[in-house]
Amino acid sequence: MDQSILPVIETALLKVAHDKGFETARDRLEAMSPQCGFGELGTCCRICYMGPCRIDPFGNGPKTGICGLTPDAMVARNLLRDTVGGTASHVGHARHVLLTLRDTLNGKAPYQIKGVSKVMALAKTFDVPTEGREVNDICRDLVNIALEDFGRQDEEPNNWLSKRAPQVEQEMWKNLGLMYSNPHNEIETAMHATSMGNDADPMSMMLRVLKMSLIDGWTGLTLTVDLQDILFGVPEIAVTEAAxxxxxxxxxxxxxxxxxxxxxxxxxxxxxxxxxxxxxxxxxxxxxxxxxxxxxxxxxxxxxxxxxxxxxxxxxxxxxxxxxxxxxxxxxxxxxxxxxxxxxxxxxxxxxxxxxxxxxxxxxxxxxxxxxxxxxxxxxxxxxxxxKGKPVDIPQLKSQAVAGLSVEAIINLLSKLNAEDPLKPVLDNVANGNIFGFVGVVGCSSIKFRDNAMTEEMVKHLLRQNVLVLTTGCTAHICAQDGLMTSEATYRYCGDGLKTVLEVLGKAAGLDGPLPPVWHMGACVDNSRIVDLMVALAERLGVKVGQLPAVGSAPELVQEKAVSIGGSFLALGVSCHIAPAPKILGGPMVTQLLTEGLQDILGSVVRVELEPKAAADWMVAHIAEKRTALGL
Ligand code: BF8
Missing domain, CATH: 3.40.50.2030 (Rossmann fold)
Structure with a gap:
């Protein structure tokens, strides 16, 4: 029996607001509805002052913008600007953390290096000598390598991309011209290319979308998380509460x-x-x-x-x-x-x-x-x-949740089962079908999808089919609030195979019951942790990341950042489910490219499903295809 707590929490919260006479986002959405169809299809261009131009792809009106821009170019241009917004946000975050780390090392900012193990791991990745050196000196070298990425004008490959990303995929990106050097230059170029009278080729702009998404993945996410772990420590498994x-x-x-x-x-x-x-x-x-x-x-x-x-x-x-x-x-x-x-x-x-x-x-x-x-x-x-003393109205509702599943914490846990080859127990259970596959459920919470409990219901459908769920961002909050990060959820929702695996892991972790079936891997920048885990599994197996039985899902997309994160998964060959539809449907070529054509280029596709079960069913079917291709 489904005993979801989240709808109760959200109803109680809405009641508190309405009882006090507050208008909420749901009220504002209702007042705004129906929302602009041109905007939803992506065929609205307001970049120059001859416009705004809008194209109804299904009607008899104008078929291009006033300058002659086609609907496909229009949606590609808008999508590129979405990814620029997302990537600029993450890259700005990365630079801020980098400068804080530099200033900490120079004694100008009151923070400490808490993640010494991360410093050592990164030193190995970047060939920084460690023998007989102070941690701060090693760290200074890492900072200089990162600073070089933000300053270089020599078109040499970006350090964090070339050293942190898997090598086989880099070959694929090189062939497509997607490797980047300085993230700031690329953001500038993308804004320039999308201003009036420049790039008008949808395919060229879609390649820029992928390049921008790579920047998001390897500078915006990976660099940020690497340096945050240095400053604040690498997360370890911890119990918390949510709601x-x-x-x-x-x-x-x-x-x-x-x-x-x-x-x-x-x-x-x-x-x-x-x-x-x-x-x-x-x-x-x-x-x-x-x-x-x-x-x-x-x-x-x-x-x-x-x-x-x-x-x-x-x-x-x-x-x-x-x-x-x-x-x-x-x-x-x-x-x-x-x-x-x-x-x-x-x-x-x-x-x-x-x-x-x-x-x-x-x-x-x-x-x-x-x-x-x-x-x-x-x-x-x-x-x-x-x-003090004034009445407050706190709905007494919350759930327990296990958090802190960094890759390092997962490997530590798995080492208790197999110290020499920690990933082997996972791969053995993938091979025997106990773990049917993995889904990274990421991104936002949207008022458009809270009434059908999109994220939590989709996750439950996945768990029943033995799919392990890794989550970050606001979907992590949703899962935590709904009790999906508890041992009880393993008993209640998982298929028998996944339950068996999680029971063994729970014992190894010293928990009273099985490990929860939804792994809290952090904030949106921590999607790099999901990627790191997938890269480790793929390398151990000797396959490309895109060959793993794994899918990404942003079931309640809101923010531009989630668009660029999705693009970074696609660039790795990992297909993505998304809801609502991205604003591309007014461009038939772009739509075809993302939903089918990309398969031949990167091995990944985008799928839009607005209902939880349909979304989960598509992901399970996609994972089944990957398993078959691997001979499983
Ligand atoms: O980076 S999940 S609504 S909080 S964008 Fe924002 Fe979306 Fe929440 Fe975090 Ni991510």
Whole structure:
């Protein structure tokens, strides 16, 4: 029997908001409906001022833009700009972490090197000598290698791409002209190429989409995660909780929202330091909870509890129990400041690039991280003092969840079964069918798909068919809230084969029951961890990543970043399910390329399915084809 808790949580949250008279995103979506059909098809161009131009591919109106641009070129151009937006976000995050690490090594930023094992592993990858050297010196060499990537003008291959990505796939990318040098140059070129009167060839732009996605994958995600692990430590398996019930009426509740642990790690540190002051105010303590990807980062490394995925962010504020919500970059709804204004919630922006009317702005930059973090936590204490004694409305609903499944944590666990060849137990169970395959369920939560419980129902269909699910981002929140990261979920949802494997792994991990069937691998940048795991399995097996019985899925796509992440999976030859449809359907050639043609070029395709069972069935069928091709 299905005992999903998530619909109960979301109904309770909506009720809290509606009882207080708040309009929610669902109301705003309804008021906006029907949404623009030209926009949905991707055949709306507003790049120059002869336009905006729009093409109805099914009607008798104009067949090109005023400049003569075809519908395929229009959708390809729009898709390329989506991937530029996503990639620029991740590359900006990468550069920020890199500069923080450099400044830490120079004594100019108050952080430490906590991930020594990661430093050593990367030193090996990049041929940096380690014998008789201090960790900081080795790390300095790694920083210089990364800095070279952002500054080079020599068109030599990017260091992080050429050393971290699998070699066989690099040959394929070289043949397609997809290798890149300096990510900033490519972002500039893509914006230039898509401005009025430049690239008008849809195929040329689709190759740029793939190149941009590679930049997202290897600089935006992999570099960021490598350096974050150096600074903040490599995640280890930890137990946490998820959903709005992690808020506490009599604690100073600080919701950390956004993406960059350079901020949230300091907030956590200062919350611990100022705990005594909170108690002096009559609070039980300071309760830092995680929202969106920052929540994932904190839960992976510290077991911090998860309060909300992206489409719940305004709803948890409506409880009246959040004293401060502190945000940095990406996925921050402007509406949050308006809801916060109705309570004593301090809604605090910290990044110069993210200014929101009615927010409190406390600039946070790594050199003065301690001063700013202290000021932010003190603001939360102030807000608690004003809130104390006033009624709050916290639905008492939450689930347990296991987090922290970095590749290193997985390998450590598997080493307990086979110290010499840790991946062998996994591959043996893939071969005998106990693990039918893998799906990386990634990306956002969308109000368009919450009513049919898209992510969690799709995941349950996969588990029943012995597919192991790896997840990150807001889909990780959804799975955690729905109890899918518990031993109980293994008993309740998994097929017999997968259950057997997870029971053995649970015992090895020292858990009371089986390992959960959905593995929390982190934030959206941590999709590089999923890729690292797939690369390790493929290399151990002697096949290409695209030959593995593995698929990617972004079942509730919202953000441009999820588009570029999907592109990075496709470039590896890993097919992707997606919902809703990307904005390409007005371009028949582009649609054909992504849904079929790509198979001959990269070995991957895109599939749109809007219903959970149909999505899971397609993925299982696709995995079955991969198994057959491998002779399994
Ligand atoms: O990077 S999953 S809504 S929070 S974009 Fe944003 Fe989507 Fe959530 Fe994190 Ni990822």
């Amino acid at each position: 709005v019930g992690v808020l506490e009426e009599n604690s100073v509740n600080i919701a950390a929202h956004g993406h960059n642990p350079v901020l949230s790690e300091k907030i956590l540190e200062w919350a611990a330091k100022l705990e005594g002051q909170a108690r002096d105010l009559g609070a039980d303590g300071i309760n830092v909870v995680g929202v969106c990807c920052t929540g994932n980062e904190l839960s992976m490394r510290h077991g911090v509890r998860l309060a909300a995925h992206n489409s719940q962010t305004e709803l948890i504020l409506a409880t009246g129990a959040v004293d401060a919500m502190v945000v940095d970059i990406q996925c921050i709804w402007p509406q949050l400041a308006q809801v916060a204004k109705c309570f004593d919630t301090a809604f605090i922006t910290t990044d110069a690039m993210v200014r929101i009317p009615d927010a409190i702005h406390i600039p946070f930059e790594p050199h003065h991280a301690d001063d700013s973090a202290k000021e932010i936590v003190l603001k939360a204490l102030d807000a608690f003092r004003r809130r």
